[in-house]
Amino acid sequence: MNFNYAERMSNLKASEIREILKVTQRLEVISFAGGLPAPELFPIDEIKEVNRIVLEEDGESVLQYTTTEGYNPLREWCADRMNKRLGTNFEYDHILITHGSQQALDLSGKVFLNKGDIVLCESPTYLAAISAFKAYECNFIEVPTDDDGMIISELEDLLKTTENVKMIYVIPEFQNPTGRTWSIARRKAIAELASKYNVIVLEDNPYGELRFEGKTLPSIKSFDNSGQVLCMGTFSKIFCPGYRIGWIAGHKELIQKYILVKQCTDLQCNTIAQRDIAKYLELYDIDKHIEKIREVYRERCDLAFNTMEREFPKEVKFKKPQGGLFMWIELPNKINARDVLEKCLERNVAFVPGGSFFPNGGHENTFRINFSNMPNERIVEGIKCIGEVLKEYI
Amino acid sequence: MNFNYAERMSNLKASEIREILKVTQRLEVISFAGGLPAPELFPIDEIKEVNRIVLEEDGESVLQYTTTEGYNPLREWCADRMNKRLGTNFEYDHILITHGSQQALDLSGKVFLNKGDIVLCESPTYLAAISAFKAYECNFIEVPTDDDGMIISELEDLLKTTENVKMIYVIPEFQNPTGRTWSIARRKAIAELASKYNVIVLEDNPYGELRFEGKTLPSIKSFDNSGQVLCMGTFSKIFCPGYRIGWIAGHKELIQKYILVKQCTDLQCNTIAQRDIAKYLELYDIDKHIEKIREVYRERCDLAFNTMEREFPKEVKFKKPQGGLFMWIELPNKINARDVLEKCLERNVAFVPGGSFFPNGGHENTFRINFSNMPNERIVEGIKCIGEVLKEYI
Incomplete structure (x- = not known):
């Protein structure tokens, strides 16, 4: 077909996250990929x-x-x-x-x-x-x-x-x-x-x-x-x-x-x-509702962070955030997070490689972990799995 | 303030309809202006x-x-x-x-x-x-x-x-x-x-x-x-x-x-x-619902059209549509529908002047009537009023 698009269309590509999210719709996948809120907390x-x-x-x-x-x-x-x-x-x-x-x-x-x-x-x-x-x-x-x-x-x-x-x-x-x-x-x-x-x-x-x-x-x-x-x-x-x-x-x-x-x-x-x-x-009292969300995410954040400290090789860098939904992980320079993701997806664990967050590219040794969307036991299981894959690379 | 907008902003102006709609939110106004469905038919x-x-x-x-x-x-x-x-x-x-x-x-x-x-x-x-x-x-x-x-x-x-x-x-x-x-x-x-x-x-x-x-x-x-x-x-x-x-x-x-x-x-x-x-x-049966809407609009369209035939000067041209929400009115060339609107608004009746529907301007002798949003008695009253104003001009 010969369609005549606007020039801007050559700048746009499908969001990597939304493509990964399609994979994570399979129930067996432990997803740290999206920025999805915990649905069990919806009022x-x-x-x-x-x-x-x-x-x-x-x-x-x-x-x-x-x-x-x-x-x-x-x-x-x-x-x-x-x-x-x-x-x-x-x-x-x-x-x-x-x-x-x-x-x-x-x-x-x-x-x-x-x-x-x-x-x-x-x-x-x-x-x-x-x-x-x-x-x-x-x-x-x-x-x-x-x-x-x-x-x-x-x-x-x-x-x-x-x-x-x-x-x-x-x-x-x-x-x-x-x-x-x-x-x-x-x-x-x-x-x-x-x-x-x-x-x-x-x-x-x-x-x-x-x-x-x-x-x-x-x-x-x-x-x-x-x-x-x-x-x-x-x-x-x-x-x-x-x-x-x-x-x-x-x-x-x-x-x-x-x-x-x-x-x-x-x-x-x-x-x-x-x-x-x-x-x-x-x-209703939205402050009370937000406090409930905050409690759950705080716990999940702590759990993810503590598990990462225990399970990730010491060459891997990350910090605990004061709030929000995300943690950021830096691997040694030579390791490409997209390769790590591929191996993790084979084991039904997903996250988003960091490269896409840099508009001018590079930084392929980084990735993002969302901790708000998975229950505690799956957080531990998923982080352990990423840790095992990382150990193969480092 | 010295804000630095994109060039496209100089092409955009507020929609005349949405500005007129602000006036028509006053309950006493008989509005033929928007393309609003009849709210009493919402399920x-x-x-x-x-x-x-x-x-x-x-x-x-x-x-x-x-x-x-x-x-x-x-x-x-x-x-x-x-x-x-x-x-x-x-x-x-x-x-x-x-x-x-x-x-x-x-x-x-x-x-x-x-x-x-x-x-x-x-x-x-x-x-x-x-x-x-x-x-x-x-x-x-x-x-x-x-x-x-x-x-x-x-x-x-x-x-x-x-x-x-x-x-x-x-x-x-x-x-x-x-x-x-x-x-x-x-x-x-x-x-x-x-x-x-x-x-x-x-x-x-x-x-x-x-x-x-x-x-x-x-x-x-x-x-x-x-x-x-x-x-x-x-x-x-x-x-x-x-x-x-x-x-x-x-x-x-x-x-x-x-x-x-x-x-x-x-x-x-x-x-x-x-x-x-x-x-x-x-x-539910949406066909049945649509049939109800159709009946009401058909009646309102007939009523508006018949009242226009009776009340508008014979120099004014319009046709009955086979469906939809709108009728289009052409006045003699010398008459500006914006002036007519001004006089009608004084009497709490609104419609949209036709000029805005021509991207390159002109045609100020036209206007649009919406017949879906007003009950029968207000349609008759409003069209009569427009007819009276038109007679002053023709």
Whole structure:
């Protein structure tokens, strides 16, 4: 067939994770691959109840078209939540409800990126952000990153010397894939650079509520005086991902542009989903629910970490994250994690090789472990298995 | 503030319809503006029931992430439905479930359009398709169109003489905004031109199920031998729009590209929405439900048309559509429908001026009437009011 695609299509390839996820749908597979929440924690009965109530109370509007901006009580909740936790100062009209965080990434590309523009990102960074932005034909420069976040001097050097930097994309809490958390000093510093160099910072924060230890840190946005920082949130990890409801928050002028772009992209988010979630937040205690998730993930994280310490060869490097869903593993340079994965898949254990998280390639000696989706005994069994395969290589 | 947007942003402006819809949220306004279904026909009790059942039967997967392609039983239903009604030959994997039809438009832009590419469309055409494609910085050429669809000789002349035509966008059934339906001969002819000139035809069909008279016609896709025709569908007009579930169907190679692009745009559609709708289709008789909608809209269409015949000055031209949601009105050349709208809004009656439906402007003497959303007595009252305002102008 002779189809005539847009040029951008040559930049896009299927997400490695979603391809691996197809394998992991087999029940016998122990999967550390996806970023899937633990489904046994979904508040199924409560959701049944809120859906019944919203349909009974207001079925005709709940099933109808609604505004692009999103349901106002939900926008208000998002603003309040960020203000309370993250030191921001939002009102409901600083918020656009999006079809999951992923759509906020896509809309950000649409609002800001011309072909050939530069996106600066952590090295490594979230794989699906890379593909969202790539659709707008940008290029990436990976900013050297350590345990405290991007190295600020390196970031400033890049901002000074690089043309057409449009956006800096960061995940300062329990980063995907590394699990790292930015220091307060670095958060403050990047907000200052955003203002100085007139460049957008997109602060992604899907895991921030899932902190296992220590105190919540102020967001990058809380240090923003110029309006150049936008921040994102999602119900996928604290409620459930099936609803596809997230949000983006920022300066009103920017959010107006996002609304315009969302309007021509998909008109609006699912009305029912927005109303169900708003009703849940009204009737139930989401903090209690999140505490339950946090407990379970903390235990799984500890268990995975302790098992790795016991079972992985000592040449393998990893650290325990303060929260979130992921751990990051570095193998000796000569070992390719894709080979390790192949051997593990033969034994029904899956994870994601780290190479895909580097937009400019390399780093094939790394991989990512998700610890939220498997019960305890399978975590131990799966990590042991990876350990055995690693011992064959080292 | 000094924000640095992408160039495409200068092409986008807020949809006039959605701005007018904000006005029409006031209960006293008689609105012929949106394309809103009649909410009193939504199957609220049945939806409550199917949501309860899917959460009880399979809550953990219903609330979890799922595949980008969509829920297979739902994809299968879409394929079967099109095959039965429209003479196509689809299987489930020719279908991608989308976040409403609007997302299928957006993804089409992403898959096919480079900056400066040409989209051919009916004159006039669906306003939100114009804005969806404009985000990809294409240009539009309006193809002269009569009561039977695009004039084929004019279309072929354009295909012969224009470079970079990537897509022909058409709504062959009860077109938005004109209410017109393409003849079978024209459907066949455009499919042949698509093959001859190697250009994509995007066949949008949101209203096809809402036929008030005559027989269902074969789709353009049913005449397609080259794979160049893609067709779209939606649950918004036959079920309810709040779910934001639609689909696009076509050659497997094309659908693979759409899946790739949807993956980086928003990962997947709402899992719960897909499961609710699939369960409804399994447990209830959607044909019976659609028949009910059809009856009500037929009556409202007749009523609006008859009232217009009685109340509008004889210089005003309009025709009765065979189905759908819309009627198209042409005023004498010198009259600007935006002025008429202003006067009508003062009297709490709204419609959409026709100018916005022409991507290259002009035709300010036209407007669109939606007849599906208002009860009978308000239809009569509203049309009378427009008639009175028109008499002041003519």
